[in-house]
Amino acid sequence: MxxxxxxxxxxxxxxxxxxxxxxxxxxxxxxxxxxxxxxxVGSELFFDLVASKQPLPMPDLGFSEAEWKDMEKMLDNDQ
Incomplete structure (x- = not known):
């Protein structure tokens, strides 16, 4: 090769x-x-060049702790 x-x-x-x-x-x-x-350029080299080297931080979406818990309950109910 x-x-x-x-x-x-x-x-x-x-x-x-x-x-x-x-x-x-x-x-x-x-x-x-x-x-x-x-x-x-090949997919492996392409991603080596353009991809982020570190994990991207989760943005603050502005939800309160109570709102997060309500959303988690809704997700649990959907399963």
């Missing part, structure tokens, strides 16, 4: 992999990628 090497350069808003521009993910925006880009 041949080992494929990639020439990767980084700009402020993208990675360039063997001449293919892979835009960086932007926080707070919908990030949609052309399947041809993913196929061109």
């Amino acid at each position: 041949a080992i494929q090497t990639h020439k990767i350069t980084e700009t402020p808003d993208a990675f360039i992999v063997n001449g293919v521009r892979v835009p960086k993910m932007k926080k707070g925006q919908s990030n949609v990628y052309d399947p041809a880009i993913i196929k061109a």
